[in-house]
Amino acid sequence: MLKIENLTKRYGSHTVVDDLSFCCAPGEVLGFLGPNGAGKSTTMKMVTGFVPPTVGRISICGHDIDQAPLEARRCIGYLPEGAPCYPEMTPRSFLEFVADIRHLTGTDRNTRLDSVIEALHLAPVLNQSIDTLSKGFKRRVGLAQAIIHDPEVLILDEPTDGLDPNQKHEVRELIRSMATNKMIVLSTHILEEVEAVCTRAIIIANGSILADDTPEQLARRSRYHNAVRLSVGANENLDQAQAALAQLVSIDGVEVDPSSRTITVLAGAQTRDGETWQEVFDLISRQNWDITSLQLETGQLDQVFREITGGSHA
Amino acid sequence: MNTISALFRRELKSYFATPVAYVFIVIFLVLMSTFTFYLGNFYERGQADLAPFFVFHPWLYLLLVPAIAMRLWAEERKTGSIELLMTLPITPWQAVLGKYLAAWAFTGVALLLTFPIWITVNYLGDPDNGAIVAAYIGSFLMAGGFLAIGACLSATTRNQVIAFVITVVVCFVFLASGFPMVLDFFTSWAPQTLVDGIASLSFLTHFENISKGVIDLRDLIYFGLLISAFLYANTIVLRWKQAE
Structure with missing residues (x-):
């Protein structure tokens, strides 16, 4: 269970996230929608413990991100905005590094490495340095490190940004296939993506939730519903x-x-x-x-x- | 411990994945030998010791160590990888130590590669090798002190040039406080305890003590405390910057 209560972030007098509360249960794919600057990324940075909230509590699988940051982070796989990586590393050494930090060992480590490399089709570029890779490959390397430890919670900030239509389709298939036993929160501004993968959509603007519903129910609000x-x-x-x-x-x-x-x-x-x-x-x-x-x-x-x-x- | 070692190995490998390591080591060795043989009059002195070698270490470190330290955090901040790193299940202490120890080990490698000069002096005469080992240890500790200052300051900015310049200035202050010129300025009016206090803050004072061949506990404690203090400050800066 991912539980967010009264989350608020202020920078000086500027409120970026304003009293946000929501829950996410296993099996849910929660789409975070909003115009640029709505507070999507800031919310995700707070949920993963990178940015401390001004007010509010975040609980991940029963671990408070402030009280027990390590336990909470072990449950999370996170793809930050822009999928930052270490450019001088190769995808293989980068994924091995994340596996080591995540304390994966022995055969478990190798099976997990093989499975993410296969799931994201990284085999052809494994030994090339990351800064020579295309945007699509960089994004997939970022996704691979997020799922390497098979986390209960996945936080993905614009997972398909920069991918071509085929790659977008593949990543959405991957997200759908993982959705059964995970809680997935993804931010996007591509609405077809919400319809394609999300079981629930939260629309935020200026840091507040404006709508929280299934994509079908949201579509019903359209004046073209049943037209x-x-x-x-x-x-x-x-x-x-x-x-x-x-x-x-x-x-x-x-x-x-x-x-x-x-x-x-x-x-x-x-x-x-x-x-x-x-x-x-x-x-x-x-x-x-x-x-x-x-x-x-x-x-x-x-x-x-x-x-x-x-x-x-x- | 596994976490720190994973961070340490990643960092150390990244030095050698780019030309940074090779450029640094070559320049370090070239400058070291130039200074020792030309400015230090290594041969003309006619003494079998490495004093003309070690005397330049503080000044070389003043320029070269900030160049190693500047990228430690500023680069992570610039590329955004810091967000990835700090949301992995690691504590700020582990991150700071892993990175710092890798940088320190790297300067250690560069320092060890000066061994031909030690062979030379042993070939030419009969030096006090115990004193030379002590001086090497002192030099390594001093590099660690410079690095801890640089690591901490690197965390304050995303701009490596700024990190470099600030680090050089702060390190210079730590060096210069032991300089006779600076101390003379204080001796004329300040009480002796204050002058000693300022002198005892300096890298130079402690490094010179050790490089004479005497490893005093006080000098070790000095470097230990200085490094710990700056690494602790590093974790504070990280947390403070993340909240911004």
Whole structure:
């Protein structure tokens, strides 16, 4: 269990993290979302014991980070922002160093080394100095050192930053595969990543939590949740279609994009799931319109994110 | 203990993974011999001892040891690896000691590589080898003192140049307080105890005592205390900088 209570960090009169409280249980992948400068990295630095909080308590698997820093840190694997490494070392010597500090010995040490090298595909660069590696490899070396001791808690500050789409996909697969018995907290500003790997998302801005929910529930807050998007064929009258759709009972409004001949029917706030879809579908059948595409929207996380954080970060 | 040794080995290896170690050792040896043979008149003196060799150690260390010490923490801070290091399950003391001992061992290696000069003096005459060993120990302790000051000051900044300059200045103060010129300035008006106090703070006083071949407990305690004090300050600076 990862437990954070009333965490606050002030630099002079500037409050970076403001009274943050949350818990994370095994099996959860918690996505930390927020605009740049929201306090994500500072929170992570405090959770890992690098920066002492001004106020607040952090407990990791029952160990207080202030009272028992070594026990707490043994439970944590941490990828700091920017994945810093020792540039003159090779990935092999660097990982061996971390394994030694983590007191891995004997066959256990070798199996763990082999398994992280394989999981992150580091074999081709093992004996090359880290400063000659690409950004993607450096990030993967940083990830490898974070998971080498198979920690209960993983704190990853922007784990996929600088990776290409294939590598991003692989790292997300890796995170998902580790998620069953670990608590994983990752920060990101890529919203598709939250939808892809997180079981829970916390949106913070100016150091405070603005939303704490599953990605699906957050998406429901979008005005496009349950909206129906249809493209109308070239021989249909767009204005007539729009007028007819606007008469439907369960809807909140109709948006038209004449250039792509697309109409978006927004679902009303109180409607059941599928109600708007059914109404639109029935209408199309009755009118026998020529429709080139029809799709149900689940909601757009990026729009929710903008709405939630917009006021504080215009 | 395993933790300190892992840190120690990583640090020491990193010296030799870059040209730093080789450049340092070559310059150290070249300067040492130049000073000894040209400025120290090693041959002309006609005496079989290493006094003209050891007399320059404090001044060489004044320039070269801060160059080794400046990177200890400033570089970690600059590259951000300090965040990685200090969130591993290690105490600040272990981190400080591991790094410091590696740097000290490295200066020890450089010092040992001056052995040809010891062979030379033994070939030419019949020196007091006990005194030479004592002087080597004294020189090593003095290097440790300089290093502890440099390590502590390196933790205060992310800029290695600043770390170097401040360290040279502070080390110079520690050297110069034993200088006759400085002491004469005080003797004219200050009580003798104060003058002795200032002199006893100096590296020079204690190093000269040891290099005469007498290892006095007081000189050992002096270096021991000085090194411990600066390493302790180093851990404080680290904690204080992290809270910033």
